[in-house]
Amino acid sequence: xxxxxxxxxxxxxxTAATSRMVLDTVRDALIAHAExxxxxxxPLHMDFPQANGDCHVKAGWITDTADFTVKIATGFYGRPxxxxxxxxxxxxxxxxxxxxxxxxxxxxxxxxxxxRTAAAGALVTHAxxxxxxLTLGLFGTGEQALLQAVWLAELRxxxxxxxxxxxPHNAAALCEELHKNGLPARPASARQAxxxxxxxxxxxxxxPVLDAADVREGTxxxxxxxxxxxxxxxxxxxFHRAQLIATDDHTQCLHHGDFGHAVxxxxxxxxxxxxxxxxxxxxxxxxDTAITVADLTxxxxxxxxxxxxxxxxxxx
Amino acid sequence: xxxxxxxxxxxxxxTAATSRMVLDTVRDALIAHAExxxxxxxPLHMDFPQANGDCHVKAGWITDTADFTVKIATGFYGRPxxxxxxxxxxxxxxxxxxxxxxxxxxxxxxxxxxxRTAAAGALVTHAxxxxxxLTLGLFGTGEQALLQAVWLAELRxxxxxxxxxxxPHNAAALCEELHKNGLPARPASARQAxxxxxxxxxxxxxxPVLDAADVREGTxxxxxxxxxxxxxxxxxxxFHRAQLIATDDHTQCLHHGDFGHAVxxxxxxxxxxxxxxxxxxxxxxxxDTAITVADLTxxxxxxxxxxxxxxxxxxx
Numbered sequence: 001x002x003x004x005x006x007x008x009x010x011x012x013x014x015t016a017a018t019s020r021m022v023l024d025t026v027r028d029a030l031i032a033h034a035e036x037x038x039x040x041x042x043p044l045h046m047d048f049p050q051a052n053g054d055c056h057v058k059a060g061w062i063t064d065t066a067d068f069t070v071k072i073a074t075g076f077y078g079r080p081x082x083x084x085x086x087x088x089x090x091x092x093x094x095x096x097x098x099x100x101x102x103x104x105x106x107x108x109x110x111x112x113x114x115x116r117t118a119a120a121g122a123l124v125t126h127a128x129x130x131x132x133x134l135t136l137g138l139f140g141t142g143e144q145a146l147l148q149a150v151w152l153a154e155l156r157x158x159x160x161x162x163x164x165x166x167x168p169h170n171a172a173a174l175c176e177e178l179h180k181n182g183l184p185a186r187p188a189s190a191r192q193a194x195x196x197x198x199x200x201x202x203x204x205x206x207x208p209v210l211d212a213a214d215v216r217e218g219t220x221x222x223x224x225x226x227x228x229x230x231x232x233x234x235x236x237x238x239f240h241r242a243q244l245i246a247t248d249d250h251t252q253c254l255h256h257g258d259f260g261h262a263v264x265x266x267x268x269x270x271x272x273x274x275x276x277x278x279x280x281x282x283x284x285x286x287x288d289t290a291i292t293v294a295d296l297t298x299x300x301x302x303x304x305x306x307x308x309x310x311x312x313x314x315x316x
Numbered sequence: 317x318x319x320x321x322x323x324x325x326x327x328x329x330x331t332a333a334t335s336r337m338v339l340d341t342v343r344d345a346l347i348a349h350a351e352x353x354x355x356x357x358x359p360l361h362m363d364f365p366q367a368n369g370d371c372h373v374k375a376g377w378i379t380d381t382a383d384f385t386v387k388i389a390t391g392f393y394g395r396p397x398x399x400x401x402x403x404x405x406x407x408x409x410x411x412x413x414x415x416x417x418x419x420x421x422x423x424x425x426x427x428x429x430x431x432r433t434a435a436a437g438a439l440v441t442h443a444x445x446x447x448x449x450l451t452l453g454l455f456g457t458g459e460q461a462l463l464q465a466v467w468l469a470e471l472r473x474x475x476x477x478x479x480x481x482x483x484p485h486n487a488a489a490l491c492e493e494l495h496k497n498g499l500p501a502r503p504a505s506a507r508q509a510x511x512x513x514x515x516x517x518x519x520x521x522x523x524p525v526l527d528a529a530d531v532r533e534g535t536x537x538x539x540x541x542x543x544x545x546x547x548x549x550x551x552x553x554x555f556h557r558a559q560l561i562a563t564d565d566h567t568q569c570l571h572h573g574d575f576g577h578a579v580x581x582x583x584x585x586x587x588x589x590x591x592x593x594x595x596x597x598x599x600x601x602x603x604d605t606a607i608t609v610a611d612l613t614x615x616x617x618x619x620x621x622x623x624x625x626x627x628x629x630x631x632x
Binding site: 004005007009039041042043044045046047048050051053055057059061068070072074075076087088089090091093095097098099100101102105107 | 325
């Protein structure tokens with residue numbers, strides 16, 4: 001009668017998932033989202049001002065699949081001056097879309113979100129960059145910057161990675177991590193990094209991290225850090241110069257992505273974007289001199305797809 | 317590093333909780349809510365039309381306490397004619413309001429919601445009914461009807477329970493359950509049940525279940541079944557006759573409670589209600605001939621209080 005709910009920790013999740021499985025799953029989910037085969041309700045949000053914390057609950061479902069997910073993520077950043085470190089916690093509940101039964105809890109501490117974000121960035125960057133693009137400029141020095149580069153390198157060769165971070169120690173540390181993964185990398189100025197063939201920005205910036213004038217013709221730029229209205233990584237002028245703009249979710253990117261900043265600045269039209277998932281299905285026909293931009297704000301249906309795939313591996 | 321998240325099933329939860337503990341916790345939480353010491357964000361909602369199902373996610377926090385909760389509840393009612401039975405599932409995540417750490421999952425399958433709903437109904441009914449009220453009219457024959465009566469009987473003597481249900485078999489079955497709990501009960505017509513000293517309605521009705529003219533002076537009525545705008549248990553005329561109206565949450569009851577129906581019908585003023593929690597702190601000074609009404613739509617902060625209290629017992 002009261003069977004215990006299966007709970008899987010990060011160790012089990014890491015064992016069950018391969019980068020290939022994550023990439024394939026996220027690819028299919030982005031296509032499903034672009035084709036309107038997903039259901040993503042408005043998220044639930046709570047603030048904890050006394051501890052500088054917040055809690056987001058996001059749900060998602062790919063409408064022709066067996067399970068949906070409810071994901072809880074908390075970020076607590078400590079009171080200024082309290083010396084309290086930042087905390088991030090999270091779990092994903094996998095729930096049957098046929099019976100409502102809760103199948104399992106993936107106590108992933110945000111791992112699946114990091115994976116699907118990195119996979120989406122790598123997939124879209126690979127699909128939109130010209131085939132001859134070889135160098136990568138990375139803005140930001142966190143876990144996402146590392147994952148994006150490593151997974152993009154699974155999809156195409158990278159000859160050089162230029163890492164730009166505000167903190168030189170963090171940039172050097174990321175380069176060391178990239179070396180461990182067999183990738184050539186060195187710290188660079190924002191201008192140098194912006195001169196790469198491919199650019200991925202993974203920062204929590206609230207003002208553009210690069211100058212559009214430093215971006216050369218033929219470059220592809222993917223922004224993944226802007227997930228709230230007050231954040232902004234990519235300058236509106238970059239969207240103005242772009243010949244192809246992709247968004248993972250039009251409404252979301254208009255509301256709180258870099259695309260929205262560019263539209264509100266009058267740099268591009270509100271209907272100038274196409275769904276990133278469509279480019280994964282049919283690669284774009286892009287001139288070698290075109291600048292292309294992808295704005296990825298994160299789609300809840302990807303959580304559902306990835307959590308279901310991981311759970312399948314864990315319980316098969 | 318990857319400690320397993322504690323999960324507690326209904327068996328453990330039932331062992332940890334006593335009706336006294338639930339009543340005390342819910343009483344304090346209703347008072348906290350009335351005094352503005354709670355945080356309850358708009359819920360997340362998802363529909364699954366292909367299986368006639370839905371999923372609600374509700375969060376709540378009593379702002380001077382250590383934990384908040386995120387509650388997931390699903391109701392899947394089967395396709396009409398599919399012969400598939402209804403399913404209800406649910407769990408409660410207890411999360412630290414200081415660090416965001418997920419402390420435990422209470423895999424309660426909706427038990428805590430049933431308890432806090434019953435406790436709120438019993439507490440408010442007891443506080444608002446005149447001291448000499450002895451008979452109880454119960455509308456509805458489900459688990460909530462049973463719990464409401466049993467817990468009200470813990471707070472004050474009940475000389476007779478008249479049970480009204482649309483299905484006579486269900487009404488008889490509930491009377492048998494009430495007998496097992498030492499309570500005198502018998503099936504009755506709506507008119508008979510409406511003539512009781514105290515009335516509690518626990519139905520999913522979409523039209524009033526009783527005639528206001530059948531309610532005598534000095535009666536207290538508590539409605540707990542109306543939790544969506546299209547539902548309606550209590551007639552507007554009852555609110556018009558009432559000298560005291562209480563709501564567990566003014567905004568919520570206005571939006572999707574019986575109180576809202578009465579206001580929109582012009583039967584009572586939009587500001588005619590007082591917070592139920594205040595009546596638990598300071599019992600109302602009510603004439604013996606007054607009709608009093610409580611509209612309870614369910615407050616998310618009660619989940620937080622009850623789940624925390626249960627978890628304390630489970631882990632202390």
